Amino acid sequence: MATTKADERARARTEYDAFLAMCPSRQLLDRISNKWVVLILCALGEDASAPPGTSPAPRAMRYSELARLLAGVSQKMLTQTLRALERDGLLTRTVTPTVPVTVTYELTDLGLSLHHLTRGLREWAQTHMDQVLAARETHDARAAS
Template identity: 85%
Template sequence: MTTKADKKTQAKAEYNAFLAVCPSRQLLDRISDKWVVLILCALGDDASGQPGASHGPRPMRYSELARLLAGVSQKMLTQTLRALERDGLLTRTVTPTVPVTVTYELTDLGLSLHHLTRGLRQWAQTHMDQVLTNREQHDAGAS
């Protein structure tokens, strides 16, 4: 008979997100968040959203991220940046200036995830008209 602890150990060893006890589910929760995707895209290379406007990964200040991410609250941005730092996806650098300068930059691990999130963002922007049309058609048929 397999115990709950045995199942947890097995899931951890295999990292199968389909298993309820798999820790990779927590990571999927984190990286599927819209603010995570947008922060990774901003720190990556496509913050402008314009095709061909890529400038490569670069560090950004908190205030710059806050301005770029329309609608994000200070609390949500802070929480998300702290979580991404904890996961090793970005680094936070404090420079002792007056006032103190804090910048955020993708790590190699964060950059590898950025390549995937950039594709999600581009897909969403490219297909939004089609999705909106489908929603309208679905809602009209449901009435």
Template identity: 85%
Template structure:
């Protein structure tokens, strides 16, 4: 099969195992830690700690400054780039309200909410199993020294 045919097949079937498939780019984008945390925050999971049930309030709109405060360690540039890419992909909406100063809020779309349900599970798994992972790392490092 020629390269052109492979690209056409990958596009028609969206098979992420094929190097030329556009869904592979999407997987790369949505597997980013900032994307996962933004989706969780906008999905209403921002108050859940290890062992606690996620905030039952559900999805909510948040201002840029709220997201920046919540996402410890994210740079202004990274947060802006990530929000723009999520808006471009149709996962969130950006609403500008003409106030003084201007109010900008971000909110999940239905598509973003469907992805949020998956990322919430990833975040929960990571928080629940972090002690085990750290112990395994220590064991591995002790064996390989």
């Protein structure tokens, strides 16, 4: 039986199925698959100063700390990404009235649950980068001949 666009929209509203074009979870997948989102979640979810072999604990970070840690991120991109993550309920933004004003970001429970997945993605990428580079080199050599 053929599915109409209206049927697909109605189904997407009643159950989340990312394979359907109208499903709102596609927007969320688009957001969380962004490299800056993954790196921000990893940064906020792990204390880089924790001793090796210990379970990293989430921590609050100031904007400037995040900017220094995330090499290559522009101020505009970092600001936009942090705002989007706050809107999605993945982190909280706390403003402390000091001179100058202190702004910190921290994962919510929802953000922490996603951090566990993004940490695995980051670790996988770092662990397998040599293999990916070798595969690219092999592919490019075949394509060039």
